[in-house]
Amino acid sequence: MFTTKCFIRMNTPELRAKLEKMGYQVCHCAEGATAVFLMAVEGDIHAVHYEELDIFADEVKSGKCKLIDCGDNELLFLALAAMRDDTDKDQYFVHDEEIHWVNQGAYIPKGSLFKCLVDKYYLDPYNTTPKFHRATVNEIIDYFQSQKS
């Protein structure tokens, strides 16, 4: 089940296709020419239309709107919208320890985020895999905002 409500200040067919692939139900309201923003709410995608922009902006400013503002950062929006509690697929994790695979020429500093592409990502019984934890909303926001700047 999707856990994070958020919105993005853009709307493209490619973005809607990605959300649909992720498992969201894209409402017909998102396909109209006046649909400018997209909102991800509990498994559904709805749009904010051009004529509603002022009201929506007021709600965001006053804090009445509980959705996380992703600006026009598509990667951040997709990462937040993908957050769910029933799978590890497409979820972000944070390395709790530094990884240095010398033979592979790979160095991953502590605190870096990685995306999991499998359904279940768990520690093996011998505890040989590096330590990590599921990224929180704030960690994801910080990561993508630092990537953008």
Add this chain to the structure above:
Amino acid sequence: MREKIETLLKAFIVVSSAVVFLALLSSVLKYFLPGGEWIVSGIFIITGTWLVYRAMKPKRRYFSVCYYVNNMIGNVMFAGEHYTAVLAGKIVRESLRDDGDDIPDDCHVTIISCTEVMKKDFDHAKQQGSRA
């Protein structure tokens, strides 16, 4: 060592059984169908060709590869005659591209592990449609 002896004994039993079976077949054919040796020769050729073909044909093996690329951890399964890190890297890139990720050819793929799996596990994973 014990496994080798067991395999050798099994091979001996199979070959002996085949020779006894064919000798018996040959005798029966000679009794009921005089001049039917060509049938036995035919059976010999067909069976021998099939056995040699089975022994010589490339063996299909199944691999499960766990990888790290572009801050993503995933798993991909593939079937082939052999495993190399270069081949696995190529398969990982293709798999990610199929899923819509833009991965350049020179992008470094770290292979965390590669395990040979059984065909039934491979088929099951493919049925589940997992990329892991």
